[in-house]
Amino acid sequence: MSEEQIRNLEAQFEERIARDEKIEPKDWMPEKYRQTHIRQMSQHAHSEIVGMLPEGNWITRAPSLRRKVALLAKVQDEAGHGLYLYSACETLGISRDELYEQLHSGKAKYSSIFNYPTVTWADMGAIGWLVDGAAIINQVPLCNTSFGPYARAMVRVCKEESFHQRQGYEIMIKLANGTPEQKEMAQDALNRWWWPSLMMLGPTDAESVHTEQSMKWKLKRKSNDELRQQFVDQTVPQADLIGLTIPDPDLKWNEERGSYDFGEIDWDEFWQVVKGHGPMNKERMKARVGAWEGGAWVRDAAMAYASKNAERKDKEAV
Amino acid sequence: MNNTNLYHYILGIADNSLILGQRMGELCGHGPSLETDIACTNISLDLFGQVRSYYQYAAKIANDGRTEDDIAMLRKEREYVNVLLAEQPNTDFAYTMARHFLFDVYHFLFLTELQKSKDLTLAAIATKSLKEVSYHQRFSTDWIKRLGDGTEESHQRMQNAINDLWTYTDELFHQTDADKAMVAEGIGVDVTRLKAAYYDKVNAILEEATLSIPESKYFQKGGKKGIHTEHMGYLLTELQYMQRTYPNMEW
Ligand SMILES: [Fe+2]
Numbered sequence: 001m002s003e004e005q006i007r008n009l010e011a012q013f014e015e016r017i018a019r020d021e022k023i024e025p026k027d028w029m030p031e032k033y034r035q036t037h038i039r040q041m042s043q044h045a046h047s048e049i050v051g052m053l054p055e056g057n058w059i060t061r062a063p064s065l066r067r068k069v070a071l072l073a074k075v076q077d078e079a080g081h082g083l084y085l086y087s088a089c090e091t092l093g094i095s096r097d098e099l100y101e102q103l104h105s106g107k108a109k110y111s112s113i114f115n116y117p118t119v120t121w122a123d124m125g126a127i128g129w130l131v132d133g134a135a136i137i138n139q140v141p142l143c144n145t146s147f148g149p150y151a152r153a154m155v156r157v158c159k160e161e162s163f164h165q166r167q168g169y170e171i172m173i174k175l176a177n178g179t180p181e182q183k184e185m186a187q188d189a190l191n192r193w194w195w196p197s198l199m200m201l202g203p204t205d206a207e208s209v210h211t212e213q214s215m216k217w218k219l220k221r222k223s224n225d226e227l228r229q230q231f232v233d234q235t236v237p238q239a240d241l242i243g244l245t246i247p248d249p250d251l252k253w254n255e256e257r258g259s260y261d262f263g264e265i266d267w268d269e270f271w272q273v274v275k276g277h278g279p280m281n282k283e284r285m286k287a288r289v290g291a292w293e294g295g296a297w298v299r300d301a302a303m304a305y306a307s308k309n310a311e312r313k314d315k316e317a318v
Numbered sequence: 319m320n321n322t323n324l325y326h327y328i329l330g331i332a333d334n335s336l337i338l339g340q341r342m343g344e345l346c347g348h349g350p351s352l353e354t355d356i357a358c359t360n361i362s363l364d365l366f367g368q369v370r371s372y373y374q375y376a377a378k379i380a381n382d383g384r385t386e387d388d389i390a391m392l393r394k395e396r397e398y399v400n401v402l403l404a405e406q407p408n409t410d411f412a413y414t415m416a417r418h419f420l421f422d423v424y425h426f427l428f429l430t431e432l433q434k435s436k437d438l439t440l441a442a443i444a445t446k447s448l449k450e451v452s453y454h455q456r457f458s459t460d461w462i463k464r465l466g467d468g469t470e471e472s473h474q475r476m477q478n479a480i481n482d483l484w485t486y487t488d489e490l491f492h493q494t495d496a497d498k499a500m501v502a503e504g505i506g507v508d509v510t511r512l513k514a515a516y517y518d519k520v521n522a523i524l525e526e527a528t529l530s531i532p533e534s535k536y537f538q539k540g541g542k543k544g545i546h547t548e549h550m551g552y553l554l555t556e557l558q559y560m561q562r563t564y565p566n567m568e569w
């Protein structure tokens with residue numbers, strides 16, 4: 001293809017997106033579009049999978065059977081999200097094994113929030129309420145993103161994430177209305193998860209790369225700072241309602257803006273965790289790589305068995 | 319308690335699902351593939367669902383103010399009456415699948431009979447659980463075949479698992495006093511009568527999976543009397559952690 005032909009194709013492609021048409025895997029697309037989507041969707045998929053670990057940490061210790069069942073179901077949902085997203089990614093011509101390889105080698109990123117430890121039961125509440133809450137804010141706009149498989153995956157994922165968010169908040173309500181010890185546990189969890197949750201919405205706009213291109217492709221519809229503001233405005237009244245205090249002395253309602261002003265995020269901490277030096281980065285990767293490498297003989301056996309079976313069937317057919 | 323035998327009989331069924339569900343829950347997020355991870359979590363979920371139905375019923379029978387959670391999480395180790403098989407650890411994926419397979423085949427036969435119980439609550443739980451357990455049985459049977467007849471390594475690992483866990487199979491068919499009383503009333507299942515069908519089925523699948531059937535005639539028992547292996551205390555430590563650390567609270 002000549003350069004001019006490519007330019008024409010690109011122009012048509014951008015027009016389709018501007019008309020709100022969905023791009024499907026078999027459609028022509030600029031290489032950069034493909035790569036950007038592989039990067040973003042796989043990063044999202046990895047986050048779902050790594051995100052199973054901090055909550056998985058409490059399955060055997062859940063305080064009641066009802067909570068245990070709900071937690072198992074939640075973590076299973078996250079696995080399902082990972083599965084859809086990897087499949088959506090595979091439509092762009094990359095295999096799941098390659099994507100895992102990128103995760104395990106540290107080339108691909110996942111959401112940094114999962115590099116914090118879950119140290120009490122209340123963390124199960126805080127994660128559902130805040131982390132799934134922030135994820136929804138990030139992901140709802142993606143239900144209208146330009147790449148069809150991603151948009152459709154997000155519709156289903158968002159429904160489940162909002163269920164998780166309610167479930168997490170409900171754990172917090174119960175604790176906040178419980179004994180002084182329980183209430184203290186809830187407040188402590190909020191103290192520890194609040195700032196990392198704000199960081200989840202990404203670096204501040206001044207420092208954020210990729211944004212302009214992403215806006216055009218509807219991979220991003222609002223800036224990180226706008227999303228963060230939305231999260232704060234949505235979450236503060238929920239904390240108030242159950243008598244928990246947001247751990248930010250600078251938090252104040254701003255009448256003029258009709259929004260909350262809030263304190264400065266510790267960006268040094270943010271970058272430290274992003275660069276791999278958070279409290280749990282090493283453990284999370286050890287768990288993922290361990291499961292993958294430890295499971296290699298199982299996957300090999302399944303393949304060997306399947307091909308033996310296919311051979312047997314061929315022989316029968318003869 | 320006006321029906322001690324029924325209460326103990328329910329625990330004899332439910333404790334197996336509780337302990338197996340707990341073991342399966344340990345694996346969540348650490349499976350050999352995303353698909354198996356989801357399937358194993360599903361099995362754990364099914365088992366805990368069954369557990370809740372049984373313990374809610376047991377709590378009603380006990381009628382002493384205890385809840386399903388009190389029964390699940392606040393007994394002493396000696397009061398848990400699951401079979402030893404259920405509490406064996408996830409040494410590797412072959413052990414996990416072998417443990418479930420050796421239990422699932424029993425569980426399926428057991429629930430099929432329990433559906434005929436004169437106790438309508440138990441019969442209803444059995445019918446509902448049977449659908450789930452037939453899936454569990456299919457899943458673990460498939461893995462016995464895949465690993466048994468997969469690679470040399472997987473064959474060896476599965477054979478080791480079967481050899482080690484075989485010693486716990488005989489206990490499945492021991493009758494407790496509560497069993498005998500409930501069988502007499504037409505409520506319980508006579509497990510001694512499931513034994514032949516169990517070994518027929520298990521042996522046939524092991525053969526198909528190119529595995530050898532262990533010849534040892536030495537079996538372990540004790541779980542049904544509350545005498546467990548050394549693994550049990552640690553399992554309960556996690557299971558009971560919250561209820562023990564924060565007594566009398568709601569979650
Ligand atoms: Fe998710």
Ligand SMILES: [Fe+2]
Nearest residue numbers: 048081135161
């Ligand atoms: Fe997500």
Ligand SMILES: [Fe+2]
Nearest residue numbers: 132160161164
């Ligand atoms: Fe979620």
